[in-house]
Amino acid sequence: MAFRNIPILQAAELCGIRHGQAAGAEVRANCPFCHDSQPRLYLNTAKDVFHCQRCKASGNSITLYAALNGVSNAAAYRELAGDFDAPPVPLYNRKGPGTAMKPLEERSRIYHDLLCMLELAPEHRLNLQNRGLDTETIAANLYRSAPKKYGKCYSKAMYELSRKYDLSGVPGFYRKNGQWHMVTSEGFFIPVCDVQGRIQGLQVRLDNSGKQKYKWFSSNGYPGGTKCAAFLHVVNWKPGIRTYVTEGALKADIACALMEQDACLIALPGVGSTKGLEQLIRELGISEIIEAFDMDQETNPAVGLSVQRFYGRMEQLGVAVQPMKWNPSYKGIDDMLLAGKENRRMAA
Ligand SMILES: [Zn+2]
Missing domain, CATH: 3.90.980.10 (DNA primase, catalytic core, N-terminal domain)
Known part of the structure; x- marks a missing residue:
């Protein structure tokens, strides 16, 4: 599905970021992630991306808005797109509203x-x-x-x-x-x-x-088509099992397969997309969870902020969250577990 570009300056302004005058494609602003007193956040109006020279936060209009408002990228897009006059441009000509999803x-x-x-x-x-x-x-x-x-x-x-x-x-x-x-x-x-x-x-x-x-796999915008939602993915749930939360369905499948002990994996579609998670946690009666998001949370402040929000939500729910950390040269839990398996194989 083709997304319409959201101008970075409009996104920044909606987030309350005050910026200077354009010098070419670059506009400088104070960074909302590291609260720098110098304007070292660069808003690039040609590519509609942002980058902070100081804390290295980076992303596009949608991830900026999502991180600062604590919403998923999809919700950020909807909110941002709604603020501008033209609707998103789908692959096909849009023919009326999409069909409601089947049960x-x-x-x-x-x-x-x-x-x-x-x-x-x-x-x-x-x-x-x-x-x-x-x-x-x-x-x-x-x-x-x-x-x-x-x-x-x-x-x-x-x-x-x-x-x-x-x-x-x-x-x-x-x-x-x-x-x-x-x-x-x-x-x-x-x-x-x-x-x-x-x-x-x-x-x-x-x-x-x-x-x-x-x-x-979505047919949003196609004739008679239906939009897909950002679903959570649950692997190997059993009552009382050790439960990990990560991002991405395939990653969760792999982590579950490579883990040495029996574990349940819940995958969010993305770090910021927690829709449905609270309800799931309540339904399953989960009181403890291990957070195993990608290690870029330590280097990308926008991701770090989404992770912080996740901890805040879990605290409100009364769920104890234990962080799982590993060598950051392995980005995801799947990469880390695979490397561990390879090492054990080499040592054997
Ligand atoms: Zn910064």
Whole structure:
């Protein structure tokens, strides 16, 4: 889905950041993260990004607004986009409001059937193996390559699914010339599941990923299409189990598989996206949680602030949070666990 660029100056002004005059594309301001008395925060109006020379906070209009207002990137985008006159520009011409999402049970059955009809390409299997997953876990988690538009798998899946189900209200599918289609991307699907293992939605790990590595399987803005929500992903929940919270569904799958002791992993879609987490924690009766977010929280103040907010929310809920720290040369818990496994293998 194509996002409209949000001008960095408007985002900064909405956050109450006072800035100087433009000198070329750069506008200087006082940094709201390190509260510098000198204007060493650079707002780049050509690229709509920010960077603080002092504390190294950096990001774009959306992450700036999200960090300073304690909301998810998606919510920040909605709030920011709503402040400007033009609506976001979707891939397709927007035709009326999107369809309401089908209930979880039905979505899960349809996504499950879809995945069962697809294949996992050798390069995607290798990618998953290189992340430390074994054959059984790869099979059990139903990772599948996204089908090529109108390819054999695509046509078969669309034929079978549209015969068996009404696909309206299922993110990723849309209707054109009286027929159902699915949005395609190059990459592989990652099922994002609830506590009972039902597939809430699908994420795509993109092959030729630039800055964006993952996207949701969503047909927002397509005719008859449906928007996907940013779902939480829960792996291996059992009452009383040690529970970790991290960011990203695939990372949680890998961490659960590589961990030496039985553990439950809850993945937020991003550090700042805690929507649904409080309800989940209450429902499961979780009183202790281990925080295992990426280590860039120590070097990127915008991320650090989101993590701090997470601690604040957990405190309000009465949940004890224990931070898990590791060598910051490994960014995520998955990288750290994989390195540990490799080291043990070498030592053996
Ligand atoms: Zn700063």
